[in-house]
Amino acid sequence: MDEPxxxxxxxxxxxxxxxxxSIRLNEIMDRDLKSKHGLSLPEYEILVRLSEAPERRLRMAELAEHASQSRSRLSHTCSRLESKGLVVRGSCPNDKRGVYAHLTDEGFAVLERAARDHVRTVRAFFVDVIDPDDLAAIGRAFTSVVKRIAEEN
Amino acid sequence: MDEPxxxxxxxxxxxxxxxxxSIRLNEIMDRDLKSKHGLSLPEYEILVRLSEAPERRLRMAELAEHASQSRSRLSHTCSRLESKGLVVRGSCPNDKRGVYAHLTDEGFAVLERAARDHVRTVRAFFVDVIDPDDLAAIGRAFTSVVKRIAEEN
DNA sequence: AGAAGTTAGTTGAATGTTAAACGAGGCCCT
DNA sequence: AGGGCCTCGTTTAACATTCAACTAACTTCT
Incomplete structure (x- = not known):
């Protein structure tokens, strides 16, 4: 029984x-991106990761990992992004099971505009309302959390 | 154009x-509660708030506020909880539009069991892996964030 | 009193997410 | 070569969430 x-x-x-x-912050970010740029927060996150990758493309599994999404979810979300013309999927030369997700020029353009607003929101509701030392503490803490979770598996 | x-x-x-x-932490909590107790994290949150309220009941709008959920979402989620027998809804004597959500004895029992596991998970992946000072910093920081968001409206 | 405006909560449809199952390809071993 | 096992990504259906519309009831103002 063992009292916790x-x-x-x-x-x-x-x-x-x-x-x-964190719940409320998420809501704000999501609402903001949706209303101004037609992107959900998870979609935005995907575009960001792709934009930072070499040649602006990543294997689906890597992208899922970077964006902290399940593969299934990524698959669905990518389909939506593809039909919006922000991403294209192509096959992978060396591994025939593999699929590359590739950020289109339009995707990059949308992301660039969205990022401007997004950073303002991140500042307005997070970075600029907390003490810089506390931000550093948050960085440390969540880095440990991520590490701990990674070890679990 | 005004560079951000x-x-x-x-x-x-x-x-x-x-x-x-925070994304990964959420996933862990959710998965844990679901697999061990058949509750999603938002459902768990609702039970917690009800359990702490006087007479273990709250008006829907208050509950929505406490659990950081939209009213619509709360309505749906409560229906599910009700059909599981963990919550009952009753009408409000002084305001006839009002509805009270009331935690049942079974709901309380489920919550008690779930909370034991939940706190272990919170410790294992969060509280016990970070420095106590960093936890305090997180508390301060997110308190500011919540305040900032509340002011927005 | 009663019209206009607000707030409480629910509903239904569209949308997004999760969970499980699947097909296809790679990998390893004999 | 080919059997067994793993990984890749997608698919389907069940499930949860969002969004907009709605009813009912309270409030305010004249």
């Missing part, structure tokens, strides 16, 4: 502030 | 660590 170690009051307060804030 | 203030390298790193970590 419950969080103390301060830990609980901090954890909840995070849970709450 | 882009994030510097450190800010970008920290922001991304957070985005990445």
């Amino acid at each position: 170690r419950w969080l103390d009051a301060a830990q609980q307060r901090d954890w909840r502030a995070y849970v709450d804030g | 203030r882009w994030l510097d390298a450190a800010q970008q790193r920290d922001w991304r660590a957070y985005v990445d970590g």
Whole structure:
């Protein structure tokens, strides 16, 4: 039965502030991108990762990993992005199972415009409202979290 | 055209660590609750808020606010919870438009069991892998974020 | 009182996500 | 070569979420 170690009051307060804030922050980002650029946050994330990759393309599995999405979800989302003309999929020369997702010029253009607004929102609701030291702490903390989760598997 | 203030390298790193970590953390929590207790994370959140309310009940709008969900979403989710027998809805004496969501005894029992596992997961992947000072920083930071978002409207 | 405007909550349709199953190709071993 | 096993990406159907429309009830103003 084994009683768990419950969080103390301060830990609980901090954890909840995070849970709450992160949900609301997500909503804001999503709403903002959708209304101004017709992109959902996950779609935006995909475009970002592609834009940073060499030749602006990535294998589906890599892209899924970078964008923290399931493969299935990525597959669906890419289909949508493809039908909007922001991404094209092509086959992979050395591995015939493989598929490259490639950011189109239009995709890049949309992303460039979206990123301008996005960074303003990130500042307005996150970076510029918190202490720089706290931002660094967040960076450290979530880097540990990501590492911990990666180890799990 | 008004060039935005882009994030510097450190800010970008920290922001991304957070985005990445929070997505993955959510997935872990959700998967864990689902597999062990048949609850999604949003469902769990609803039960928690109800359990803490006086008489274990809240008006739909308050509950939506506490659980950071849209009213529509809450309505659907509550229907599901109701059909599982974890929640019942009843009418509100003074405001006839109003509806109370009320945690059932079974809902409370399910929550109690789920919470034990949940806190372990929260510790294993979050609280116990980060520095206590960083946790405090997270608390401060996201409290500001929530406040900032609340002011927006 | 009663018209106009607000707020509470739900609904249904469109959209997005998840979970499981699948086909196709690669890899390794004998 | 070919059997067994793994990975790649997609597909389908079930499920959850969003968005806009809606009813009912409260409020305000005259």
